[in-house]
Amino acid sequence: MMEKIYDTIIIGGGPAGYTAALYAARAGLDTLIIEKFSAGGQMTQTQLIENYPGFSEGIDGFTLGDNMKKSAETFGAVTETAEVLSVDLLSTPKRITADNGDYFAKTVIIATGAEHKHLGIEHEDELIGRGVGYCAACDGMMYRKKTVAVVGGGNSAVSDALLLSRICEKVYVIHRRDSFRASKVYHEPMMKAENVEILWNSKVDELLFDRKLTGIKIADTQNGDTREIALDGLFISIGRTPESGLFEGQIELDANKYIVAEETTRTNIGGVFAAGDVRTKALRQIVTAAADGAVAAYFAEEYITENK
Ligand SMILES: Cc1cc2nc3c(=O)[nH]c(=O)nc-3n(C[C@H](O)[C@H](O)[C@H](O)COP(=O)(O)OP(=O)(O)OC[C@H]3O[C@@H](n4cnc5c(N)ncnc54)[C@H](O)[C@@H]3O)c2cc1C
Incomplete structure (x- = not known):
C-alpha cells in the first residue's frame, strides 16, 4: 500500500509549530503536526503571558496554546500525538x-523549541512561577519595584539584569566567577545602573x-562562606538547550546546537525549515x-510549487 505523503509535516506543537500549521493549512497544504505532549510548548509552563x-x-499559556491549535485545525x-524518534531529511519524500x-512529507518544518537550563537545586521546579523564573522579558513586570536576583554571567544574564534594573527596586547579579563572559556592549550599561x-x-x-x-x-x-539574601524573585539565566539532537548530522547546527537558518527559516537542506526557539536568533x-x-509555511509552499 502507498504511504500517505503530506505536503508538510511540522515537528512540535508550540507557537512556532501551530502558526506554521495555520498558515500552511490556509494555503491549502495537507498539513500534519506531530507533538509529543499537549499543544503550546513552553507556553504551558506559564500562568500569565502579557506580551503577546x-x-x-x-492570557495563560495553556489557553493560548489550545487556541493556536484550534485555529490551525x-x-x-x-x-x-507522538514523539518523533528519528528523521531522514535527505530522502524523497522525507521520512519522519x-x-x-x-x-x-514533501517538506518538514522543525519547531521543536528549546529548554531553559535549570540550576538543578532542590525545590527549583516547584517554585517556578512562585518566585523562580527563567525569562526577565516575560516575567520582569511581576517584580515591579521589588528585589530580585539574576544568576549567570553571559549575555542573557547581563541583559536580563539591565532590563530588570529599569523595573525593580534592587537587582543582585550572582556569578560564580570574578568577571563576566558577556560582551562589553551588554555589561557596561549594567555596571552603571545604581540599583545593581x-x-x-x-x-x-x-x-x-x-x-x-x-x-x-x-x-x-572561594572560601565556602554562606549568607542569606531576602528576595521577591530569582531569575535563572544560565542558557538554554535547543531540542535539536534529532537532527544532528543531517542539519547544520551552530556552536550552541541551534539550527542554522536565516530569516527565511530555510536550513541547509532543501524543503526543511526551522522555526522558533530551535533556530539561531x-x-x-x-x-x-x-x-x-x-x-x-510561506517558504514550504514556495518549495512545493518549485519542486512539482
Ligand atoms: C516559564 C516560561 C515562561 C515564558 N513566558 C513567556 C512570555 O510571557 N512571553 C513570551 O513571549 N515568551 C515566553 N516564554 C518563551 C516562549 O514560551 C518560547 O519562546 C516559545 O514557546 C517558543 O516557541 P517554539 O514553538 O519555538 O517552541 P516550544 O514552545 O518549545 O515548543 C516546542 C514543542 O515541540 C515539542 N517537541 C520537541 N521535541 C519533539 C519530538 N521529538 N517529537 C514531538 N514533539 C516534540 C515540544 O513538546 C513542544 O511542545 C516563556 C518560556 C517559559 C519556559
Missing part, C-alpha cells in the same frame, strides 16, 4: 519516524520559601516563534 499582542488582560491541519509509526549589585564568586546554595520564594542562601565559591519569545512559523 491582542490580550490586554494577559479549523483550517484542516491535523495533530498526531515517530513512536507510533513512519510519516512522509554584583555578587562575584557566588553560587546559589539554597532556595528559601514559604508559599513562594522569600530569599536564597548563597555560598562564596536574537530574541526567543512567543511572538517571534509565531512569526517564524508563518514564514516557514
